[in-house]
Amino acid sequence: MSRATEIAWETSLFASPAAVRRPAGDPPSARPVGPLGADDLVDEARATYARVSPRAAYQDVLHGRAVLVDIRPEAQRRAEGEVHPDLHPVVVERNVLEWRLDPRGEHRLPWVSDRSAVLVLCQEGYASSLAAASLARLGLRGASDVVGGLRAWREAGLPTA
Numbered sequence: 001m002s003r004a005t006e007i008a009w010e011t012s013l014f015a016s017p018a019a020v021r022r023p024a025g026d027p028p029s030a031r032p033v034g035p036l037g038a039d040d041l042v043d044e045a046r047a048t049y050a051r052v053s054p055r056a057a058y059q060d061v062l063h064g065r066a067v068l069v070d071i072r073p074e075a076q077r078r079a080e081g082e083v084h085p086d087l088h089p090v091v092v093e094r095n096v097l098e099w100r101l102d103p104r105g106e107h108r109l110p111w112v113s114d115r116s117a118v119l120v121l122c123q124e125g126y127a128s129s130l131a132a133a134s135l136a137r138l139g140l141r142g143a144s145d146v147v148g149g150l151r152a153w154r155e156a157g158l159p160t161a
Contacts, residue, residue, distance in 0.1 A: 042126055045133035049144055054153040057119045057146045061087050066117035066142070071097055071131055072150070076123060080150060083121065084159035094122075097131055102138045117142035125149040 036044075052060065060066035068089040070082065083089040090109070092100045099107040103114040118140060122128040128145035135143035146153060154160055 038126075042129050045129045048133050049136050051125075051129070051132075051147045052119055052144050053147050054156040054158055057121075057153070058087075058156075058158045060117065060119065061089075066119045067111070068119050068121055068146075069097075069101070070121045070150075071128060072122055080123060081154070081160045083150070083153065084161045087159065089121070094127060094131060098134055098138060101135055101140060101143075103140055104138075112140075114139045114141055116140060118144070120145040121153070122149045124151050 057066070057068065061068045068083055068087060070077065070089050070091050071094040072080070073093055077091070092109075097120075099105055100109050101112050101116075101118060102108050103112055103116070118132075118135060120128040120132045120135070120143070122131070122145075125145060125148045128149060132143045132145040148155070150160070
């Protein structure tokens with residue numbers, strides 16, 4: 001791309017309020033990036049790791065290969081139920097998740113390391129997607145989430161309380 005073309009393109013960014021920016025290094029023909037919607041953020045998050053089905057999550061937790069972390073607020077857990085306590089789900093509400101699961105953080109839970117396999121669970125699998133991607137960015141290599149959240153867990157007939 002010539003410098004004149006790039007300048008013309010950059011100038012067009014300021015031509016209207018609807019103009020959008022492109023990521024640095026991407027050619028002008030690349031998908032424009034502007035304000036993203038929540039669904040876009042979830043899609044981007046999910047592209048960074050492999051998600052786990054409720055049945056696979058159950059097997060991983062049952063056999064000690066992963067820890068299930070429920071990020072739902074207390075009121076939602078009371079209203080909707082929880083994963084059965086025999087599976088030892090860890091409750092870490094979303095607002096403190098990164099501090100409790102940061103492998104290098106001083107406020108992390110004692111069992112957390114960069115090798116911890118953590119399966120994040122929310123009600124329907126949206127907030128957990130954003131949370132799992134955030135944990136992966138912190139260096140938690142085994143971070144993922146449960147597809148469909150507690151709703152799918154329950155629909156699969158897996159143990160709840």
